[in-house]
Amino acid sequence: MAVLQPTDRSAARAGGDGVRVNDFSLVVATANGTGSQTANLALLRSIFLQGVPVHGKNVFPSNIQGLPTWFHIRASAEGWVARQAPEIVVAYNPRTLHEDVAVVPEGGVLLLDDGLRGAPERDDVTTYRVPVAELMRDVDAKPTLKTYLANMTYLGVLAWLLGLPLDVVERALLKQFSGRRSLVDANLPVVASAWRWAEERLEKRDPYRIEPMDATRDTMLITGNDAAALGSVVGGVTLAAWYPITPSTSLVDALGAHLEELRPEREDGRDWAIVQAEDELAAIGMVIGAGWAGARAMTATSGPGISLMAEFAGLGYFAEVPAVVWDVQRVGPSTGLPTRTSQGDVAFAHALGHGDVRHPVLLPGSVEECFEFGWRSFDLAERLQTPVFVLSDLDLGMNTWMAPRFAYPDAPMDRGKVLRGDAIPDDFGRYRDVDGDGVTYRTVPGDANERGAWFGRGTGHDADAVYSERAEDWRANQDRLLRKWATARELVPEPELDVVPDAELLVVCMGSTRFAVDEARARLERLGATFSLMRLRALPLGRVAREALETHARVVVLEMNRNAQLRGVLAADLPEVAPKLASIAHLDGLPFTAEQVAAWLKPHLGLDRARLAKGAGA
Amino acid sequence: MAVLQPTDRSAARAGGDGVRVNDFSLVVATANGTGSQTANLALLRSIFLQGVPVHGKNVFPSNIQGLPTWFHIRASAEGWVARQAPEIVVAYNPRTLHEDVAVVPEGGVLLLDDGLRGAPERDDVTTYRVPVAELMRDVDAKPTLKTYLANMTYLGVLAWLLGLPLDVVERALLKQFSGRRSLVDANLPVVASAWRWAEERLEKRDPYRIEPMDATRDTMLITGNDAAALGSVVGGVTLAAWYPITPSTSLVDALGAHLEELRPEREDGRDWAIVQAEDELAAIGMVIGAGWAGARAMTATSGPGISLMAEFAGLGYFAEVPAVVWDVQRVGPSTGLPTRTSQGDVAFAHALGHGDVRHPVLLPGSVEECFEFGWRSFDLAERLQTPVFVLSDLDLGMNTWMAPRFAYPDAPMDRGKVLRGDAIPDDFGRYRDVDGDGVTYRTVPGDANERGAWFGRGTGHDADAVYSERAEDWRANQDRLLRKWATARELVPEPELDVVPDAELLVVCMGSTRFAVDEARARLERLGATFSLMRLRALPLGRVAREALETHARVVVLEMNRNAQLRGVLAADLPEVAPKLASIAHLDGLPFTAEQVAAWLKPHLGLDRARLAKGAGA
Amino acid sequence: MTRPAARPTARVPNAVGLVKSDYGGLPSTLCKGCGHNAVANQIVQVAFELGLRPHEVVKLSGIGCSSKSPAYFLGRSHGFNALHGRMPSVATGALLANHRLRALAVSGDGDTGSIGLGQYKHLLRRNLRMTYLIENNGVYGLTKGQFSATAEDGLELKYAGTNPFPEIDLCAEAIVAGCGFVARGFAGDAAQLRALLKAALAHRGTAVVDVISPCVAFNNDDDSRKSYGYGRKHEVPLHDIGFVPPQEDVVIEDHEPGETRIVELHDGSRLALAKLESDYDPSDPARALARLFAARESGEILTGLIRFDGERPSAAEAFRIGDVPLAERSERDLRPGREAFDAVLDRY
Amino acid sequence: MTRPAARPTARVPNAVGLVKSDYGGLPSTLCKGCGHNAVANQIVQVAFELGLRPHEVVKLSGIGCSSKSPAYFLGRSHGFNALHGRMPSVATGALLANHRLRALAVSGDGDTGSIGLGQYKHLLRRNLRMTYLIENNGVYGLTKGQFSATAEDGLELKYAGTNPFPEIDLCAEAIVAGCGFVARGFAGDAAQLRALLKAALAHRGTAVVDVISPCVAFNNDDDSRKSYGYGRKHEVPLHDIGFVPPQEDVVIEDHEPGETRIVELHDGSRLALAKLESDYDPSDPARALARLFAARESGEILTGLIRFDGERPSAAEAFRIGDVPLAERSERDLRPGREAFDAVLDRY
């Protein structure tokens, strides 16, 4: 089976009292385009409303309708949110019925659409059969709508099984439908009748329960793309140029919605524009043009778009134009797996373009950071006058995560070294390193002080931006760009570093794999194995990261790609530490589980297999 | 001054007897588009015809007419061909007169167009003034042609000064004009009258002489691009799709000429096509399409084109389509210096494309290797079923070099694992690893055995090329691609390795910098400093390269770019040797001189500055 | 109007001994009711009726729902699913490599009109031997409903809002680019589509068939010009069209002889165009454009063979490629002998 | 025909107090006699005569000899020399960032017609406020003489051989793309070029001016349609054209009143088109195309204002951008306040 991996059957075992409260993993198997997303998200939100930490992941196909989709929900009182082999399986998709049933672990729960033929019998799991057809019989709706509504039956039954009150589900649905009562009224009756059917006809035979707690106060449920969009709005984006591509599309969709609301059209018009370009090459060209003209401009894309942006990325670097590029990574090479997650563009984006280029890369590892880097990326791009790449991924970007309420920016916008009007000196030269930090002063078109006029270009130029083929000019300019790179090392966000005193091993990770790493770390700690952990939040490396790498005896770089790209970047940047950089590089499109990570780390911690297996199941 | 660097004034000093035979460096300063190239190449060839090793480099601007151009000639009985600060300067360009005169070293020679106003006086050099206007007065030709012919005056005077007989110059011109007598007849009289004028009016006051020797027998004079083209023809290229870009254009021009001659049109038509595409993105698309359809296809481009090819490169890698891509490198980033040389695309080309990609890269270090890799690249691409990048550079590609007569391929073409007709098994699957080497069997369209039909794609696929999003399929395919990469390590050309017993230091270089490295090595050896030398001829690294890196205590990676790209590639591939990889990375658009290289290597050899300076001048 | 070609029925083998199912592919994964499925079905039917030899055809596409569809027909033909918008260059390479193949290429309006417009136009200049089918729904289906460049000015969609830009008419673009065969069809008009596809496959150069192929998921409201509803109501066929295979007689039914225009195709087959609204003459590009512009103004979906010129040489002719395809040349042809090689070296 | 606008002479300041040399740039590094130099000179003259404020103009270009030329005029204006073929996207970004600017963009036929065709067409759909000048010589000058996509079918060049493909007519392309101002000029006809440039600069949207600008180095033989010789012999101006600044009266000389068509531009200036060969009507795209095709057939270089439609909204209007340019918005506008922000967070 492609998506669900029944590797950890013991995970389903109940606690001592036979009850598992606020701690389980569940998967809903349906077909794409049947509207199950609403039911899934309402279930997720119901748990959240009960104050229980929860997270949802949609593993969906690259098509619009009819192919298998799996929605994962993980509820965890302790707050763990990494993917986990499911204990509860909702099997509503005839095409994957066999695999979905097979994946339920011993002692787990199977919720079955009773109308599906040929479901294998499992006597080692608790099976509930939902009479979907019967429950839908009296529902009065158009056939297409009925297909959609049918998903509400598992929502109702699950709610009853887990102990979610109907009014909580109703509140969740209302949120889900952005407060549109009529939609709630269409859906809720089906949920309610299923709930009631379950109450009347089912006997609760499994250990999984939700009980109210208070762990989600001041917490949001949001996708990384939505967070990034909100951050970009707060960051003062004015032009977004893009081309649709999964999984970045929802970022731009959210951007439009937030702009409409937070920076609504005035009488004379808007202070922003979103341009759907004809392709990514044009999108980045527009962003570069706008950045040159003084606007805060961004694009969002994924791997194929990054490839198409290579030439412009080099121009932006060399002409020193601020720009923000979000790469919501999916599995490459080429079109690859458009709806699966990856960290496979790190090395490529970092050095995108022929010749000697280098771009700062931000590595958000949570939805909070998607938000924060949403605005900070503009400050950084304008401060450094260079394209900044923000590398999110499908898992972070498209899935729904908990987050502490986002913090309003703690500092005003940093527009960098822009000179306007009389502030432009008589001897203005676009690329003169006045301050010695490699970052020079720029002026923008439209300024009535014509002393500031300069001619931007991707060809060799001297300090006054005049075309030059002179070897000295080339060298001087490149030496300054290297000074600027040194400045960048000090300006990019430092890693999140947790040093365990006396730990020999440092684990380095980035982005969304951190969730599995954090959880694996806790599991391993319970086995007595400790290590320091550094989550990189940006490239190039700054002082903190370098020191951490230098001071630990051994390092494991853990990443979600095949080529050990981050390890390669570190080895090239710091050859002196390279030999101690062990690599865990893995990619198959699915988010890591804590179990996987723990197993991979084990050999680096001197833990034997038997002990670990026991621990990982805890 | 941009191009000429008068760093090594002592170099001009004459030997003990006051005479410098077959050993000097000369530069001709003219304006672009004035036809001086003919005179320069005729001079070069005259020296060659005298049996004296010689090399010419054109340092030209990115325009068509009127900007300064410098043509370097290096004659060296010992066969050294690296760029060297000029001892003889021909100053025919009013716009650069001052810098050109200033660059003549003490004791050097200045040949001056007497008509140029305001030439600074130098009493420390031997100056000859050529009365160009007077010599041209009686020449009967159209004004534009006259400008061209005026260059023949310095050819004539230099020939006399250096001791080149007129008939040798005539033979050189005839070669230069591909045997067209009428053109020789138009030019030769001007050469002759200048020669005679010099004989009558000049007194030879400088030490530089050409004397016949026998060092160029069985030797060719050819550019790297021409050699690459010839190699490609011998390699059986059938489709070349390209888009014009300096410095790769002349490769495709030569390809057309050689194909016309060596594979002339038959009655029914040609067995080749050269398509000028609308851009590089289309060019590589055509190559991928043709490669998929079973043809040997290639493109030639430079950095900006490589950037535009990123997405298709990933597709080619992942769909496993043979293709040959020549990147004749120029200075980037962006448009950069279009007419200056560089090794700045190595890392980018090696991993071109988002996601996890890797391409074999061939690194020709001589015109012989441009020829050899011209055909070998096709064998490799078809054997490995993947795009192969050949990284030449402007210096190698566009300049005229000596080479031993090219060797006809020593083996028949290797078309790789292609199945046709009845050989296609019933259970054919495009990506089944039948042989365990990661390279699978392919079929091509048009085959009447329809069992072989498959649907190529850049999306995830199983071993039968059918679309798949399954995690296991992805992993299995990637694991096989890694096996194929291991196979590639064994198939790519091994480095040229010269191990000095007991040497601590290994110098690693690639491509055209080897000329300066070889010469510097000889100089340093005379100072008693020895080191092993490895010239990489391909990536990925094979066993020989790895062992050389492992067994030397210290390594210096010397390359012509800013970011130490090759060092980075080596560090990422072999982290365990990374700490000992010191870097010499330098780029300003000009080919390295032996003097530069020697100075850079000195600190790695424990030589003090004073001793070295002495040695370098020897 | 013309005598219906003796259509093989599904289970009786056709001229090359294949039954209809031999031209099928994998099951479609597109939405139920998607226009693209209707088109794929017609391709299967046409290939069967024409008796195409699967190995003489290559299927090519870009990326999009439309571009997926080559997997759903002609499973015995080779195919290549290229990059988004870049199928034309892959087609160019493949068809120059083997000019005996004919390509059946499927693209979308986004794939061709947005990201791929440059390659599309340049492909048409070169005139390769291929049928270039655009499944035109005015939106990006696969990325869920954004406007493509063929969406009409003012179109309102739930997801995408209002389109403020003028549409790109891919037939007009083809005509201006010098394409010799430009047709428009409608996924809801199967008979006409089959005739157009047959003619396109018989054309010696590139034949563009722009098919209005509604996206039921994102652009199928009746007031949208790319919907089934609008198409059914506003389709204006330029002519009744009949395809006549080589060696068969053109028999005019229904129409007066003088009212029918016969278009000869390169392989000896013919199209009989029976005039409907006017004696439309597809040989004049300026008039074709004028008619297209007028239809746009009046809200008609003009279908039929809009432009025809059978004279232009194909790309393989322009490049003077010999009989044996480049891909099938052996080393004997491709590697010059030692003497010739030595003669070249002697010159250096 | 119209009263010559009171032309400021070179050393007398113009309406904004600048003398002609204030509009100059660096010395040209192009070949002597290159058409592009002639065009640059006319740009300087026109900018001076119109009294353009340098800081209200941005110069944009791609890569090529033509694309170098913005360095040679308007040295007091900002400019950006983008990538080969990709200037349109940079222009789009820059002009949306600051919609008060007008762009004076220079491209080549290779830059626009070959690598840049897709961006060119999509730019025209969006209708930014810019003059898009193509210096069209049918070849790639900077890379030494290969055919560009505008080279005519059958053109023979010493370096490039014979061109087997039909030319792309960048005016026809613009018309089909819905461009509201499409003109063709000839570098050898300075007076007409000046009038066209002035009108182009007054147009509210994108004005395409395709100027036949001979490459003396690679494509200037008299039988080439992009040569000075051919242009001088075969230029067919559609009309005598006169530019009338705002507030001035149109005074018709030479021509009968009825023979002149007045075209109103957005800023109040007008063009007086005195009919020459026919009463050419630039408002009808289909007729414009028909006339262009006919001219190609007969070997004419048709010059003048070929297509005009002043009504289409500009891109800034389509995107509903407010008065203050995006690039000049301050933090107060751009960063929503805490309360509004909190209200959004409350929903999650």
Ligand SMILES: Cc1ncc(C[n+]2csc(CCOP(=O)(O)OP(=O)(O)O)c2C)c(N)n1
């Ligand atoms: C370079 C690149 N950019 C974006 C995408 C995402 N993408 C896939 S299909 C598609 C649009 C397809 O639209 P169309 O060609 O009209 O096909 P349809 O789905 O409507 O049939 C896009 C934007 C991609 N695959 N590659």
Ligand SMILES: Cc1ncc(C[n+]2csc(CCOP(=O)(O)OP(=O)(O)O)c2C)c(N)n1
């Ligand atoms: C991506 C890329 N490909 C190729 C080139 C090389 N190149 C520079 S200018 C040019 C053609 C210019 O032709 P055109 O636009 O007609 O300008 P002209 O020189 O004729 O004025 C080319 C191919 C480049 N700079 N960038």
Ligand code: SF4
């Ligand atoms: S989304 Fe639209 S185009 Fe795609 S399969 Fe569904 S109906 Fe067809």
Ligand code: SF4
């Ligand atoms: S090469 Fe041609 S286009 Fe370029 S500057 Fe010279 S004449 Fe002009």
Ligand SMILES: [Mg+2]
């Ligand atoms: Mg579409």
Ligand SMILES: [Mg+2]
């Ligand atoms: Mg040109």
